[in-house]
Amino acid sequence: MHELSIAMSMIEMASEEAARRGGVQVSAIHLRLGPLSGVVREALLFSYEVACEGTPLEGSQLVIEDVPVVVYCPVCLGERTLASVQHFCCPDCGTPTEQVVGGKELEVVALEIEQ
Numbered sequence: 001m002h003e004l005s006i007a008m009s010m011i012e013m014a015s016e017e018a019a020r021r022g023g024v025q026v027s028a029i030h031l032r033l034g035p036l037s038g039v040v041r042e043a044l045l046f047s048y049e050v051a052c053e054g055t056p057l058e059g060s061q062l063v064i065e066d067v068p069v070v071v072y073c074p075v076c077l078g079e080r081t082l083a084s085v086q087h088f089c090c091p092d093c094g095t096p097t098e099q100v101v102g103g104k105e106l107e108v109v110a111l112e113i114e115q
């Protein structure tokens, strides 16, 4: 499963970071996730829980921040946030556009350390 390997690499990265900081306990990983990342949110949350077992991150949480899909409209000459990923049209003028500038994010933005 795609999501499982993503979860495992995040946990590995966080474990290394925790060790580097002198063995601190990571309580949560914050992740930015775009609808176009190809990752299923629920599957990733489930995989994370499974993959945490037996690691230094067992019991920690995966906090997912949803990122909107942003496209560039060639008519409005600006970036617009899509209301739905079903329609790649500018929400202001209705022009179809496939110039995606945001929404593919899959990035760890923060680690929460237990005090």
Ligand SMILES: [Zn+2]
Residues within 6 Å of the ligand: 073, 074, 075, 076, 077, 090, 091, 092, 093, 094, 095
């Ligand atoms: Zn437009």
